[in-house]
Amino acid sequence: MPAPVSYTYSATALTDAQQSFLDLVDAGTAGSIKLRDDSDVLLAEIPLTVPAGTIDAGGQLTITASGPDTSADAGGTCTYGEICDSAGTVLLALPAQEGSSPVSGKLVITNATIVLGAEVSLTSCTIG
Numbered sequence: 001m002p003a004p005v006s007y008t009y010s011a012t013a014l015t016d017a018q019q020s021f022l023d024l025v026d027a028g029t030a031g032s033i034k035l036r037d038d039s040d041v042l043l044a045e046i047p048l049t050v051p052a053g054t055i056d057a058g059g060q061l062t063i064t065a066s067g068p069d070t071s072a073d074a075g076g077t078c079t080y081g082e083i084c085d086s087a088g089t090v091l092l093a094l095p096a097q098e099g100s101s102p103v104s105g106k107l108v109i110t111n112a113t114i115v116l117g118a119e120v121s122l123t124s125c126t127i128g
Contacts (some may be wrong), residue, residue, distance in 0.1 A: 014059025014128055021091065021127075022061060025052040028086035030066065033107065033122060035096065035114065037076040044069040044078075044120035052083075053125075060104065063125035075116040081107040083125070094125070102126045 009017070025031040025048065033046040046065045053063040063083065082090040097103060098112040102124035110123055 009059065011057065011059045015055055015057075018055045018059055018061040018128055022051060022053055022055065024091055025063075025083060025085055026050055031083065031085045031091075032088075033063070033065070033125065034082045034084055034088075034090075035069075035078045035107070035109070035120065036080055036082065037074075038079050039076075041074050041076055043074050043076050043114045044072040046081075046120065046122045059128050061127045062102075063122075063127070065122040068119045068121040070119050071117050072114050072120050073116075075114055078109060078112045078114055081125075092127070094127075099123060104128065 030050050031048045031052050034042055035044045046069050049064045049066045053061050055061050078096045081096050083092045084090050094107050096107040099108045104126045107125050108123040110121055114120055
């Protein structure tokens with residue numbers, strides 16, 4: 001086997017780690033993803049399902065929203081998001097990008113320019 005160019009987990013180890021993370025997000029009631037700009041201003045908060053996602057056979061976690069944020073808290077350009085438990089505790093921060101296809105390790109939203117009071121939807125969030 002050639003030397004890896006980056007870290008490599010077994011599927012079992014990655015699945016177990018992702019399940020532990022998912023359990024943290026699901027503690028209490030539904031978690032959320034808080035979308036923020038470069039100044040850490042909360043732009044929108046996307047509610048998550050319970051459980052907050054699924055893990056495939058390779059150990060990739062896909063976070064699932066239960067719906068959009070129907071009224072954005074502020075306007076601005078979203079640069080990152082925070083996956084939070086139901087108490088609002090930040091468990092993971094990820095860069096955000098505009099798009100329509102999943103990108104592992106990023107929060108993908110339809111439009112990174114968020115308008116105050118507008119609806120904001122999560123396109124995808126995959127980890128691993």
